Amino acid sequence: MISHFVNRKRELERLEREWKNVPSFVVVYGRRRIGKTRLLVEFSKNKNTFFHTFFEGTKESHIKALRKELAEFFSDEIFLSLNDYYTIFRYLADKIDAKTLIVLDEFTYALKGDKELASKLQRAWDHHLSKKPVMLVVSGSLIGMMRDEVLSYSSPLYGRRTAGFMLRPLGLFDSLELFENFEYGIRTYMLLGGIPSYLIVASKYRSIKELLKWEFLTPEGFFYDEPYILLSQELRELKLYFSILSAIAVGKTRISEIGNHIGVEARKLYPYLENLIRLGFVKREVPVIGKKNKGVYKLNDPMLLTWFSMIYPHKTEIETGVIDIENLRDELKKVMALRFEEVAKEFLVEINKRERLPFKFERIGRWWRKGEEIDLIALNEKERKALFVEVKWKDLNEREAKRILRDLELKAELVGLNGWEKFYGLVAKKVDDKKELSEEGFSVWDLADFKRFISLRGEV
Known part of the structure; x- marks a missing residue:
């Protein structure tokens, strides 16, 4: 099993910018198992970090676990006598004298146990934590609650964050x-x-x-x-x-x-x-x-x-x-x-970035009307150019591929892009004689091209 940390380059760069400009307040959210904790662990390497993860439980159990970890972090037993979030955050701010990353991971579990927690964190941030060299990161998996209780206009924390993003799935x-x-x-x-x-x-x-x-x-x-x-x-x-x-x-x-x-x-x-x-x-x-x-x-x-x-x-x-x-x-x-259509779209978006298509498109998506459908159409409206693509999760010989492309040419006339320059393509599991089809002016890709693209991604 391979489980090394993969990509998240943009997210790490954003977090690093916030680290350089403390005090900062960052919100990271995303669905369960998306990799938020793994991202934040990676980001926290070689930083003075207090990292606390909340779990399902009561307010009392959350506070007990939080103050225990803080007492260990600061080697200070006074934390063990604190019984309220606000006093804990205030005392935490008082103890900080060096640049510190504070991560409150799975914050929504704590919110479920104390509906006033957002207000308490807001007060502590406004009056204490924001006065110190602190980067505070709040993360959560309950997307609805994060949006309503942390990000929305009605939240006490509204306007405090200096950055925030929803962590999305990895691409193909x-x-x-x-x-x-x-x-x-x-x-x-x-x-x-x-x-x-x-x-x-x-x-x-x-x-x-x-x-x-x-x-x-x-x-x-x-x-x-x-x-x-x-x-x-x-x-x-x-x-x-x-x-x-x-x-x-x-x-x-x-x-x-x-x-x-x-x-x-x-x-x-x-x-x-x-x-x-x-x-x-x-x-x-x-x-x-x-x-x-x-x-x-x-x-x-x-x-x-x-x-x-x-x-x-x-x-x-x-x-x-x-x-x-x-x-x-x-x-x-x-x-x-169904999924290969989405995968083909991802592939075309990637090679479009590298300008490996007949033109650089600005939009791409499906088209359908009155029972007719084209899997993908890529458009450059300024240049009035269109690429029509059929997607087949099949092994195709040259004859089958050519028939699909000829049918595509006929369907493309129904779209109504009169006066546009039109190109035609096919994405399949495997296509025989791609070179011959290419010589006829068609763009054809299969899984071998996907695999080849992986090696090209590393090129500067």
Whole structure:
């Protein structure tokens, strides 16, 4: 298993800038298992750091653990007599005389135990901590609570932070650094996305079949109950949320379709879908060209897409042990096909940055209208150039590839970009005779090009 620290270069650079300009107050938040603690541990190396992680518990247990660690940090037993957050923070400020990094990790667990904690920290920051050479970092996994209690205009801490960001999943090529085998790594990324903890669990296997068997298709598996744990931390009415996510996973992407599928009036679903979007579990996608009111809902979390496509509909069979990966081959194929479109988009964005396309695009996305669909269209509106791309999770020979590209040329005429310069491309698992297709003016990529790009990323 490989578990070294991967990338997070931009985040570390931002944190380092704040460290150079103390006093500073930084807020870092992001979903469970995204790697916040690992990032902050990496950042704290070679710094005078007090690092405290809160866990689920009562206010009393939190204060007891905090003051015990502070007493050890300062070798001062006076901390053991303090019984309130404000007095602890005030006394902490009094003890600091050298540049110090203070990390309050998983702060939302402490907020759950004391609703006045944000006010107490605000008072301590305004009157004491901000007068010292301190960088205070507050992190949390409960995204809704962090936004409402720490970041929102109504929070007592509003206006105090000097920097803050939501930590996001690793991208495709950073995620692949966690795997020795490229083919297995890219398939795992397609199933799980870029959550570091998920990828580390997967990295101990050598095949998707083994990963699914031991971590999804057994009640003791890591991912078997993960959606319940993940969603229950942020949401109530779990049955309704699970029904919505399940409907989207099986292809009900319009709000009317979701409503009909689960038996709930469509207009009543808007608040629930907004919550799922706010938390990053769902996204609303609109055509890259055309009417924006034609949007559809898609699962934005790859692990949830895999789980709701393959596990949720078969919970009873899994519990009784009468199902295995062979029974789910069609569902797996569908998930891979959907995810490969997103992976292809990531790949094109990366090579676009390196100017390895016919032109540099500014926007990219799907297009659909009246039953016709194009997987990806990349646009440069100033230069009036468009790249149309089909994405296939298949091995293709030259004849098959050429047929797909010719059909793409016909569909591109329906988009209506008259007077634009048009280019055509194909991304597939494997394509034979790419050179011949390239000589005909097409841009064609497969997994071999993805693998080759990894080595190019290190070039200056």
